[in-house]
Amino acid sequence: MPEDARDRILLAAGQAFAEHGFEGATVRDICLAAGANVAAVNYYFGDKRRLYIESVKHAHRSRVEQVPLPMWPAGTPAAERLHDFVDNMLERMLGFGQPPWQVRLMMREVLQPTDACRELVEDYIRPHFDVLLGILDEIVGGRLPFAELRRIGLSIVGQCFLYRAAGDVVGMLVPPDELAAVHTPRRIAEHVTRFTLAALGTGPVIGGDAADIDPTSPSLKAVE
Amino acid sequence: MPEDARDRILLAAGQAFAEHGFEGATVRDICLAAGANVAAVNYYFGDKRRLYIESVKHAHRSRVEQVPLPMWPAGTPAAERLHDFVDNMLERMLGFGQPPWQVRLMMREVLQPTDACRELVEDYIRPHFDVLLGILDEIVGGRLPFAELRRIGLSIVGQCFLYRAAGDVVGMLVPPDELAAVHTPRRIAEHVTRFTLAALGTGPVIGGDAADIDPTSPSLKAVE
Amino acid sequence: MPEDARDRILLAAGQAFAEHGFEGATVRDICLAAGANVAAVNYYFGDKRRLYIESVKHAHRSRVEQVPLPMWPAGTPAAERLHDFVDNMLERMLGFGQPPWQVRLMMREVLQPTDACRELVEDYIRPHFDVLLGILDEIVGGRLPFAELRRIGLSIVGQCFLYRAAGDVVGMLVPPDELAAVHTPRRIAEHVTRFTLAALGTGPVIGGDAADIDPTSPSLKAVE
Amino acid sequence: MPEDARDRILLAAGQAFAEHGFEGATVRDICLAAGANVAAVNYYFGDKRRLYIESVKHAHRSRVEQVPLPMWPAGTPAAERLHDFVDNMLERMLGFGQPPWQVRLMMREVLQPTDACRELVEDYIRPHFDVLLGILDEIVGGRLPFAELRRIGLSIVGQCFLYRAAGDVVGMLVPPDELAAVHTPRRIAEHVTRFTLAALGTGPVIGGDAADIDPTSPSLKAVE
């Protein structure tokens, strides 16, 4: 637990807002959990609303620190970087151990934006999205207009996003054993990468014969 | 406006919950909008929570009636049915005219399930999902195990879901003119279908030369 | 204590506001004193502010009922009516028994007007003031313009008003025994009437010799 | 603005208390306006209550300095001195330029005395009142007992006090043009003086014929 009272409140608020939403969470409970006075929220943040915004920013900042973008050595094949990117995004979204409340909080912001959202997009989402578009541009050899690249980028993000935003429903649609075996972040990343590369014509088609697959393709190496 | 007071409340509640969430919506406002007494909610539904659950069920029922699954004549090619399915799903999710509050309400349920969710999944989502899996199974000629089909199905749903759940963020990532031109339900449906068929090896790859495209392919006809 | 909860709150609020002012009085204490719930104020009046306004109106209404204007038989001499009017005004302002909280509340409104004040003036103060002007007009035989009459009227009201608004200070300036003997409502009324009539030349001058006083003057009879 | 922080607080507090009353004014705003720390009030004055008392004293001291009693040369006629006294009192109460917050603050104290009041009376009001009584005693040639003089003195003070304490209500009772023309401090002083002298038999009666007025009367010269 952080030393600073402000940070403790920020932490408790993030968890509470992630769990119960802005209206559902109470400053009383937040302060209680943070071991601070009720008036501390207004003292440090002026307002419940402002506390919310700060906690969203804090959450996204801390999540980015926890799971930073990969650093690729020069010359890393684009297909491999795509796989790493998807893997990294899923790891950030889904977490490995405990469910990341930071992401659940940001997910609320994405679903129903408030003032905190635009900042979130500009500082955090757009830069990541641009990295993805750069990788895709390289994969298709610059042959596609940006509008098309964006559509493809959104297709990739969407596949991952579903697991984060509708994870419980996915869990109901998929048998439990399959869920544990196939729908792990790592396996999903493999699937999404393979699916995308196949659609872009730089990887084996999904469900194709083994003969279709060129074992020397760098894209294949990247996902294995 | 429905004659029955109970139905009027159900309607008003659905809209209010979709707009403000469970905590944000107030029983008073709902009853006011429904032209009913404050006590009516407790009288008809016993509880705000129970009203919420009922309004979720009601919303999904009414949305299914508004946008039913397409009925295909026997012999309709699978690729065409895939396109129709995606188009139908997007239409249901995004609506054509006014934003469908029913879907926004269900989206809340998907993001953070309550007791109403399992029923929603079983009655509404799973049947639709199974139709999708059937189409996919036919497209790949039965060569893929169900686990793999489900992953592909989720990939398709995810691409559509993103526009519904994170529409505002998409709107920030994409230039306005492109948004109006390319990210309409119809155009998204085309893209998702084409993207999926390409990945499955039964359509032209995305960004391939025109020469790659077989003009006689039924899948192509389906999306044009 | 009134049966109706609304009336009990109105009563308690009037007393509390008179005692502590708008800011100083708390709805909690008011409701406690009225034996009502905290939410009752918002239920019946919507607002602390609105409760205040209603309690001011209520106070002045009830005070007017308690101490109505005198009814004079036709032919009552103007000087006698002046005396009665002043006597009545002082009685209403100062009360006979316990200090009238209604007047103290209205006094706050007079000193620092809020929304309730204009209504108070039109419904209550102006009609009384007009009665006074009518009496004065008769006393001076219609020889004075209204502007002058108003000045004289304000001179009369001011003499009485001081005892109400600055009663405590008067109590400090005047020796206690003299206070009890000379500064009673009745004696003040006599003084003010005599002072005014003298100034208007229709009564003996103050401090004049006994010879100055015409024992047959109706004005003199009125004040004795 | 004073150099000393204590004085700056005193100034800001006086204005705030005059405007909003004791409960309505906040220590924070006062310190902000004074450019001082929040803790300064408790440091310099120990208490909000103590600050209030000090600010009342400070206000009355500063107001007396601003508008001191007139100094009359020996032999100035009593009637003239009466007029000057009234004029001076009205000027002090009503101010010439901006509304004097000092007086508004003292008015609160007069209406609802606190611990600061007795001191205010002894140091400030009583001396002034005694001067008035001295003038009146001279006017009536010592023929009246002190109790009677006090009553007359209060009658004079009351006429002026009404304009200060109930100025807004007076403004509602009197037509606007008449207000601007007749109810200025100077004109009120004339009226009060004339009214009083007439009552005391040393001036023309109000509303009397021109013939009633003795043009050589010193009292008349005083008010013109």
Place this chain on the structure above:
DNA sequence: AATGAATGAGCCTTCATTCAT
């Protein structure tokens, strides 16, 4: 069956005050 009156619990916020520095 259906409703208007009434309420207890709890929420966000403000404020005067204190304490360590």
Place this chain on the structure above:
DNA sequence: GATGAATGAAGGCTCATTCAT
């Protein structure tokens, strides 16, 4: 001596719920 950080208490208000009718 003087101050910025922090807090306990309380205030106005809202809301879901109940109860008598």
